[in-house]
C-alpha cells in the first residue's frame with residue numbers, strides 16, 4: 001500500500017511548567033522509526049503526548065514534521081489539535097459506538113474529503129491489514145477489547161496521519177489479547193513510514209515494538225538510545241528496575257531462536273515468522289547456575305562469564321556476560337546465597353546459565369533490540 005503522509009521526521013522541543021512539575025524534552029523521531037517513552041508514574045509521558053497532539057500548549061517550544069511547523073512559540077504558531085496530522089491509539093479504543101467498524105475506519109478519510117466509496121475502500125484495506133476484515137459490519141459494542149483495538153489502529157492509520165501516537169495501547173487488554181495485538185503492532189509498525197511515539201509501562205512493548213527508547217524522569221530525558229543498548233546498560237535507576245528481564249537476540253525458528261551458540265527453545269509468546277529477528281525473554285528467577293553444561297538435558301544452557309554478585313533481598317543477583325552477546329554483563333540470574341556458596345561463585349568465573357524451555361518466551365524483536 002502506498003503511503004502519502006508520514007514520510008517526514010518529527011522534531012519536538014517542548015518545555016512547560018506546572019505546580020511541582022516541569023517538562024523539558026527535545027527529541028527527534030525519523031520516518032518509520034518507533035520511539036518508546038518509558039518512565040515512572042508522573043514523569044510526564046502523557047503530558048509529552050498531549051503537547052505533541054496539541055491538547056496542551058507548552059510555554060516554550062517548537063514541533064515540526066519535516067517543514068510543516070505545528071508549534072513555534074517564538075513565532076506564535078500553534079496549530080490546534082484537529083489540524084495536526086496525529087493518529088492516536090489510546091488505552092481504550094474510543095470508537096464511535098453507533099457506527100460500524102468499517103464506518104469508524106472510514107471516518108478519517110471522509111473527514112479529509114474522500115468520497116464515500118473511496119473512504120470505504122480505504123477502510124476495507126486497513127481493516128484487512130489489521131486482520132479485522134471480518135469485523136467490518138460489527139458495532140463496537142460487539143467487539144472484544146483486542147478486536148476494538150485492532151479497529152482503532154486501522155482508524156488511526158486510515159486517516160493518513162503524519163505522526164502516530166500510541167498511548168499504552170495494550171494496557172487495558174487481558175493477558176491473552178495483549179500478545180496478539182503486540183504482534184500485530186510489530187508487523188504493522190514495521191511496514192509503515194510514519195514517525196511513531198509509544199508510551200508504555202511495559203518493557204516488553206519497548207523490546208518488541210521500539211527502535212529506540214527514551215526514559216523520562218521528572219519531566220526530563222534521563223537516557224535514550226537503541227532499545228537493547230539502553231536496557232543492557234541502564235543508567236537511570238528506573239531503567240535498571242524495568243530492564244530486569246533477560247533478553248537474548250536471535251533468529252526465530254520453529255520452537256525458539258537460533259543464536260551464534262545454538263538454539264534456545266521456548267514457547268512462542270507472539271506471532272513471529274521463522275527467519276525474522278526475535279528475542280528469547282526470561283526472568284532472572286528462572287535461571288539455574290551450573291559449573292558444567294548439563295548434557296542430555298532438555299534445558300537451555302548459555303555459557304556466561306560472571307561480572308558481579310549483588311545481594312537483593314533473599315537472593316543474590318548474578319550479572320553475567322554471554323559470549324554471543326559481547327562483553328557487557330547483560331544477563332542476570334537470581335540464586336540463593338546457599339547456591340552461591342555451594343558453587344563457590346566469584347566474578348570472572350565461567351559458568352552456565354540454565355533455563356527450562358517452559359520459562360522462555362519467544363517474541364519478535366524490533367530492529368532496535370537486535371542492533372545495539
Ligand SMILES: Nc1ncnc2c1ncn2[C@@H]1O[C@H](COP(=O)(O)OP(=O)(O)OP(=O)(O)O)[C@@H](O)[C@H]1O
Nearest residue numbers: 018020021039040041042043044045046047048216
Ligand atoms: N491536567 C493536569 N493538570 C495539572 N497537573 C497535571 C495534569 N495532568 C498531569 N499533571 C501532573 O503533571 C505531572 C506529569 O504527569 P503525566 O500524567 O504527564 O505523567 P505520566 O508519566 O504520564 O504518568 P503515568 O505513568 O502515571 O501516566 C504529574 O506531576 C501530574 O500530577
